[in-house]
Amino acid sequence: MSEPRMDHIMQVGLGFWSSKVLLSAVEMELFTELAKHPETLTELSARLRLHPRSAHDFLDALVSLNFLERRDGTYYNTPSTDLFLDKRKPSYIGGMLEMANNRLYPFWGNLTVALRTGEPQNEGSQGGVGLFDALYADPERLRGFLKAMTGISHGANMAIARKFPWADYKSAVDVGTAQGDLITQVALANPHIAGIGFDLPEVGPIFEDYITENGLSGRVQFRPGSFFDSPISQADVIMMGHILHDWNLEEKKMLIRKAYEALPSGGAFIVYEGIIDDDRSKNSFGLLMSLNMLIETPGGFDYTGADCVGWMKEAGFHSTRVEHLVGPDSMVIGIK
Numbered sequence: 001m002s003e004p005r006m007d008h009i010m011q012v013g014l015g016f017w018s019s020k021v022l023l024s025a026v027e028m029e030l031f032t033e034l035a036k037h038p039e040t041l042t043e044l045s046a047r048l049r050l051h052p053r054s055a056h057d058f059l060d061a062l063v064s065l066n067f068l069e070r071r072d073g074t075y076y077n078t079p080s081t082d083l084f085l086d087k088r089k090p091s092y093i094g095g096m097l098e099m100a101n102n103r104l105y106p107f108w109g110n111l112t113v114a115l116r117t118g119e120p121q122n123e124g125s126q127g128g129v130g131l132f133d134a135l136y137a138d139p140e141r142l143r144g145f146l147k148a149m150t151g152i153s154h155g156a157n158m159a160i161a162r163k164f165p166w167a168d169y170k171s172a173v174d175v176g177t178a179q180g181d182l183i184t185q186v187a188l189a190n191p192h193i194a195g196i197g198f199d200l201p202e203v204g205p206i207f208e209d210y211i212t213e214n215g216l217s218g219r220v221q222f223r224p225g226s227f228f229d230s231p232i233s234q235a236d237v238i239m240m241g242h243i244l245h246d247w248n249l250e251e252k253k254m255l256i257r258k259a260y261e262a263l264p265s266g267g268a269f270i271v272y273e274g275i276i277d278d279d280r281s282k283n284s285f286g287l288l289m290s291l292n293m294l295i296e297t298p299g300g301f302d303y304t305g306a307d308c309v310g311w312m313k314e315a316g317f318h319s320t321r322v323e324h325l326v327g328p329d330s331m332v333i334g335i336k
């Protein structure tokens with residue numbers, strides 16, 4: 001039994017203070033500005049239009065949280081914020097934080113309502129439209145969301161591109177591909193793989209831009225459609241990243257069945273996201289993501305590796321395994 005302690009309780013209970021300081025810094029593009037050149041308090045205050053009452057505390061709070069460095073009165077990015085939060089670098093992962101700031105932060109204010117009613121608390125909670133309808137009605141919001149997906153998935157996508165035995169396969173379809181970072185990383189690391197990104201038609205132009213930027217236009221194609229209305233294209237490997245958790249159990253099982261039908265014998269199905277540990281006591285990110293799905297969707301939820309293996313076996317997959325990727329993410333692989 002551990003000693004009773006209050007510091008962890010207070011740290012988590014007031015965690016939104018530090019969260020919002022970082023999100024506001026991303027919103028004001030502070031790290032992008034500092035990546036151009038380090039600046040003093042006066043210069044930064046003028047550039048970001050900070051009130052004299054806030055500027056000192058805001059910037060020094062970021063120093064204390066290890067997001068900035070201050071030397072002789074001049075503020076610098078840290079190596080991490082310089083690499084990951086400068087908008088002009090391809091390594092920028094702030095899309096997810098921009099979405100957290102614009103959408104999730106206010107929606108999570110209604111968590112207690114969601115916990116009591118089981119109802120989503122996002123754009124759809126008033127008009128009854130689904131998450132994707134609400135996001136995709138506004139092209140700017142769509143682009144922001146798809147970039148956010150790349151930000152949150154990039155590390156795991158690189159791990160899948162390297163860890164999975166791609167030499168045994170020739171083609172892959174990424175279902176719900178968003179900007180297409182997963183199929184991009186797989187194709188870049190495995191020049192023999194031909195790939196398809198499948199997603200709703202509105203995603204097409206944003207996917208095509210990303211594929212062109214990565215020099216993969218000949219080898220990776222976009223296929224528009226809805227996985228509710230059409231079968232999944234046939235390929236040796238079918239992938240679904242952060243897809244199953246958006247949907248209820250019946251819809252999850254339908255998607256797994258469609259993946260099974262699209263694969264040849266020996267083909268592989270890769271499902272990945274913040275897979276919860278089987279004891280449901282360690283992967284806080286996966287468990288909190290599941291609550292995020294409560295906020296965002298009518299029936300979505302995250303699940304354990306054992307849950308997913310059970311659904312895969314039910315669909316007919318004969319061999320399954322769970323492999324850790326990076327951070328809270330794991331992949332569940334089913335072989336037909």
Ligand SMILES: C[S@@+](CC[C@H](N)C(=O)[O-])C[C@H]1O[C@@H](n2cnc3c(N)ncnc32)[C@H](O)[C@@H]1O
Pocket residue numbers: 132149150152153175176177178179198199200203225226227228240241242243246
């Ligand atoms: C949570 S995002 C995941 C994106 C990406 N796979 C990743 O892991 O970063 C879900 C994706 O599913 C797509 N999607 C939603 N409904 C769909 C449907 N009915 N048919 C095909 N794709 C759909 C969305 O457009 C979005 O790109």
